[in-house]
Amino acid sequence: MSEPVNALGGARFDGIVQVTEVAPxxxxxxxxxxxxxxxxxxxxxxxxxxxxxxxxxxxxxxxxxxxxxxxxxxxxxxxxxxxxxxxxxxxxxxxxxxxxxxxxxARAVFALEGEGPALRETLAKLSPADMRSAALPVGVVRRTRLAQVPAAFWFANDTEARLICFRSVASYVFGILSHAATPGSEVGHFS
Amino acid sequence: MLILTCPYCGVACDETELSPGGEAHLKRFGPGSSDEEFETYLFHRENPKGVHFERWRHAYGCGKWFHAARHTMTLEVFGTYPAQVYEPPEDIKAAITAKVPGWSWRDFS
CATH class of the missing domain: 3.30.70.1520 (Heterotetrameric sarcosine oxidase)
Incomplete structure (x- = not known):
């Protein structure tokens, strides 16, 4: 049996939220x-x-x-x-x-961890989905567009979101998520 | 920006999450039809300033086709409904009549 390998080798970015590629x-x-x-x-x-x-x-x-x-x-x-x-x-x-x-x-999975408002803000920068907690509460899956690619995400709890995208665009998605989570880029819309 | 609610999954979709499918309720004329019928089916489209019916696909979500009734000038959305119908449901027609009395579109009014 071949060893499962991550698309990005478990890449991680620490910004206003932590973006981590989760294990296979x-x-x-x-x-x-x-x-x-x-x-x-x-x-x-x-x-x-x-x-x-x-x-x-x-x-x-x-x-x-x-x-x-x-x-x-x-x-x-x-x-x-x-x-x-x-x-x-x-x-x-x-x-x-x-x-x-x-x-x-065929898919890549990312975990986003951080304070609720920062988490929602990071995703709201990339997706047209309504990210207010009333519109997207914990436990609701939203399939949507993340910049130029399709993705699905959901809030597992108030401080963690999971995101699934196609593996072929994993590095693109990690790039845009990291960029959206750059320290100093806080908008404060949800806080 | 146009926001349409997918009638299948209930998600309020942004225009950029959808694929436009052109005019709704077209009747296909294929082999065996007259040239005039085929030309009408293929090329003749409504271009109203007012009530319009369109097909949309929830491309970035559930992937289902659905219909939308909206106003081309005010961008008001009267409602969305599933694709498996030949004409707009009564509640959609009533919603349009409430806002635009005396409307008509192709054979519907």
């Missing part, structure tokens, strides 16, 4: 009828979590399930568990019109 994560894209009983069982078996409500994320330890669209979920789990989980979910969804794909090595 297992990520599984699941598409199908989210209301089907088999889907509920397959996700519960793979991640130990229920199917999240519209636009939200459910998390427990290093497992998470993200609502990506009306017929798409992303299951986040430890990198080594992904192949077995894909096989189990594919088998569990055999009777459904569904698709299960391991996208672990």
């Amino acid at each position: 994560q297992g990520m599984i894209t699941v598409r199908g009828d989210l209301g089907a009983g088999a889907m509920e069982k397959a996700v519960m078996k793979a991640a130990g979590l229920p199917i999240p409500a519209k636009t939200s994320v459910v998390m427990k330890g290093d497992h998470a399930v993200l609502w990506m669209s009306p017929d798409e979920l992303m299951v986040v789990l430890p990198h080594g568990d992904a192949p077995a989980a894909v096989a189990a979910m594919t088998a569990a969804l055999k009777s459904e019109h569904a698709l299960v794909v391991d996208v672990s090595d």
